[in-house]
Amino acid sequence: MVIQLEEKKTNLVISKKDKPLGALEVAKIQLEKAANKMNLDPNILAQLKEPERVLLVSVPVKMDNGKVKIFSGFRSQYNTARGPAKGGVRYHPNVCLDEVKALSAWMTWKCAIAGIPFGGGKGGIQCNPKEMSESELERLSRRYIFEISPIIGPKQDIPAPDVYTNPKIMGWYADTYNKMNHSADYATITGKPIDFWGSEGREEATARGLSDIVEEAAKYLKINPTKATVVVQGYGNAGSIAARLLHEQGYKIIGVSDSKGGIYNLEGIDPLDVLEHKNKSGTVSDYSKASSISNEDLLKLKCDVLVPAALESVITKENVYSIKAKVIAEAANGPVTPKADDILFKRGVFVIPDILANSGGVTVSYFEWVQGLYGYFWSKQKVNRRLKKLMVKAFGEILKISQKEKIDNRTAAYMYAISKVASSMKIRGIWP
Numbered sequence: 001m002v003i004q005l006e007e008k009k010t011n012l013v014i015s016k017k018d019k020p021l022g023a024l025e026v027a028k029i030q031l032e033k034a035a036n037k038m039n040l041d042p043n044i045l046a047q048l049k050e051p052e053r054v055l056l057v058s059v060p061v062k063m064d065n066g067k068v069k070i071f072s073g074f075r076s077q078y079n080t081a082r083g084p085a086k087g088g089v090r091y092h093p094n095v096c097l098d099e100v101k102a103l104s105a106w107m108t109w110k111c112a113i114a115g116i117p118f119g120g121g122k123g124g125i126q127c128n129p130k131e132m133s134e135s136e137l138e139r140l141s142r143r144y145i146f147e148i149s150p151i152i153g154p155k156q157d158i159p160a161p162d163v164y165t166n167p168k169i170m171g172w173y174a175d176t177y178n179k180m181n182h183s184a185d186y187a188t189i190t191g192k193p194i195d196f197w198g199s200e201g202r203e204e205a206t207a208r209g210l211s212d213i214v215e216e217a218a219k220y221l222k223i224n225p226t227k228a229t230v231v232v233q234g235y236g237n238a239g240s241i242a243a244r245l246l247h248e249q250g251y252k253i254i255g256v257s258d259s260k261g262g263i264y265n266l267e268g269i270d271p272l273d274v275l276e277h278k279n280k281s282g283t284v285s286d287y288s289k290a291s292s293i294s295n296e297d298l299l300k301l302k303c304d305v306l307v308p309a310a311l312e313s314v315i316t317k318e319n320v321y322s323i324k325a326k327v328i329a330e331a332a333n334g335p336v337t338p339k340a341d342d343i344l345f346k347r348g349v350f351v352i353p354d355i356l357a358n359s360g361g362v363t364v365s366y367f368e369w370v371q372g373l374y375g376y377f378w379s380k381q382k383v384n385r386r387l388k389k390l391m392v393k394a395f396g397e398i399l400k401i402s403q404k405e406k407i408d409n410r411t412a413a414y415m416y417a418i419s420k421v422a423s424s425m426k427i428r429g430i431w432p
């Protein structure tokens with residue numbers, strides 16, 4: 001199969017001096033852009049530029065070969081004006097303090113947009129979970145949660161899954177925390193397994209929230225899902241479930257990828273069949289009912305909806321002109337750099353920013369927290385119904401701002417989130 005990846009350039013000019021930005025620089029640029037637009041009080045802005053608290057920990061783990069290896073771990077609590085810090089823990093070789101800070105900033109905005117009573121937090125461990133045995137991972141996870149235990153708790157900071165962490169790891173976290181405190185606490189960790197007081201619907205919540213938002217965007221943009229195509233980069237929790245749910249809405253999935261490479265088939269790909277294959281072989285890239293494509297070229301496929309669902313900064317000034325999607329729904333955090341953002345807006349691409357598009361995960365984490373505090377658990381239907389209500393509301397609020405101000409959706413989302421956080425900060429004041 002041959003595909004055309006023609007490059008059409010617009011007449012926008014980009015400075016050649018632009019250097020690649022880290023996630024934290026990206027987060028700061030986004031914040032300042034929105035703050036300028038809304039004339040944010042400089043005293044509030046100064047506080048919003050830095051996290052409230054960061055914790056660096058050394059995590060010693062006895063490896064299977066008997067040697068002790070020290071891993072670097074992080075936890076950042078960015079802003080807690082609206083409630084306890086909330087955010088996932090990422091296991092990745094490239095995790096660093098600045099990335100964790102940026103992710104915790106994005107969590108702050110996301111929780112404000114979702115209208116849930118949390119601030120933003122995030123954690124990470126610099127490690128390669130793919131090269132570790134299950135027992136090494138368990139020891140790493142339990143020791144990490146012990147190390148950050150002084151600053152977490154149901155009313156302090158509530159960890160959850162992120163890249164390369166999952167319900168099993170959340171179960172180890174929750175068990176360790178409970179054993180340490182001789183208690184039965186169901187609300188300090190979310191994203192737990194259902195049989196350890198997780199919430200129905202949590203595992204697919206990020207993708208479900210995204211598919212609810214894409215449904216709203218499609219109505220607004222008059223896209224008929226049964227005649228539209230989708231490309232998904234990253235086939236983990238967010239990406240694989242987004243592919244399935246969008247397929248259920250009628251979209252044709254024409255390309256997907258993971259860290260080992262991508263596949264495409266313009267006739268359509270069955271997302272469940274690909275997932276079954278990935279579960280057996282460890283990757284989508286050798287799936288036989290589609291052709292191979294690199295992660296870079298996958299992003300350039302002509303499609304209606306592009307879902308980046310892997311890591312940060314994959315759409316940059318270098319490849320933005322090759323993007324042919326009409327809608328970009330950011331399942332991943334920070335997949336589009338600020339320069340690329342400006343160009344996408346000028347080109348009329350409808351970007352649904354991460355802090356809105358993937359807020360379904362933290363929204364159902366909030367539901368899990370509420371259920372854990374009460375010890376009273378809801379059905380999946382109730383979870384999904386309540387999730388959709390919040391997602392649709394948030395989409396409507398942000399669209400109203402972007403239309404009124406004639407600005408991109410990301411800046412509108414930031415303005416909406418910042419105004420909520422700033423209002424809480426003003427009410428609470430600076431102590432002492």
Ligand code: NAD
Pocket residue numbers: 161162163164165206233234235236237238239257258259260295309310311312331332333358359361362
């Ligand atoms: P995951 O670990 O379940 O999946 C990550 C996927 O990305 C895997 O398929 C992996 O192979 C792929 N990947 C890694 N590097 C890649 C690369 N260079 N190119 C292409 N694919 C690559 O993680 P996840 O939970 O699905 O998270 C994915 C993104 O969604 C992250 O940005 C995360 O912060 C964001 N997110 C996740 C949640 C959640 O609840 N899981 C919530 C909000 C946002």
